[in-house]
Amino acid sequence: MNFLKIANKKGDKFYYYYDYGRCKGQRPSTGVFTYKTPKTQVQKNHNKEALLILETKKSQLTIEAQATGGVYIPHHKFKPNFLDYYCEYVKLNKKDGNRHLENSLTHFKNFINKDFISNVEVTENFCKRFRQYLLERFNGETPMNYYARFKWVVKAATKDKYFHSNPTEDISAVTNPSTGMKENLEADEYIQLLRTPCSNQEVGARSSIGWIAPYPVVYSYQKIQS
CATH class of the missing domain: 3.30.160 (Double Stranded RNA Binding Domain)
Structure with a gap:
């Protein structure tokens, strides 16, 4: 050269x-x-x-x-801190109206609770623990969506030679069936709730003319996720 x-x-x-x-x-x-x-x-x-x-x-x-x-x-082609790779991937691939990728990074940072993690630390057992961490904190499809985005990042890093083999390959993203109502919804879930059609014709008719029912209407969390 x-x-x-x-x-x-x-x-x-x-x-x-x-x-x-x-x-x-x-x-x-x-x-x-x-x-x-x-x-x-x-x-x-x-x-x-x-x-x-x-x-x-x-x-x-x-x-x-x-x-x-x-x-x-x-x-010199590697980023020694896997967090830097993760952040760059999110920056280049995030989409408006869908925060799953950004939220996956946020919860990954919370999971490791430090500012540096090398690629050698991201093993198959580490990925299992991260998936379990998400399942213990979120219900429905939320943990699946966050972990699936994490798998995207690791797959890309594997193609970039950060890993000899993909440590998430045999660890699938899974849902966490709800056992009851959640006290708080994630932002994505709240937006989905707003978009969920109302199956109660009486409530729907009254809400269409600006009238709010005097009695509470309860939707199950399973309904919101469906």
Whole structure:
């Protein structure tokens, strides 16, 4: 891998570019420049550091080229903190109107209760414990939805060579049948409740003209989930 060195219009600096070819977009900037004729010690030090950065970039690109097609992934391509990978995945894949992916990250952070977790800690048993953690705290389809999104993240990380094999492959996302009414609904469940058609014709007719029934109408949590 070579870099192109191009002088600026004033002629006092050199800017360096990757050289992948002569087609459009094949010579992106490295973001590094050096002074053509350094006049101060600061400028001399800058040139020294800039050239070291270029050598590092060149070395990394050489290692990546040699690793292409193999199972080895250069260390500098990895995010050492799996949380950083998780956060980036959520940022790139979240959808408006559906917070399952974002909520899965929130509860994953609560589960590990720390700011750093390496990929080697995310084992099959770890994934089982996380699934159980969700099942103990949520009913209906909520734990299934959150864990399913976690599985998406781990599957993507496996394809990116963070894992030799997918630790969630044999651990399916499952629902937690409700045993009764929940005291509090998740945001997604509350929205689903608002959208649930009213099967009681009398209540529906009165609510359509702005009249609120003087007696409570109770829906079972199973009804909301259906």
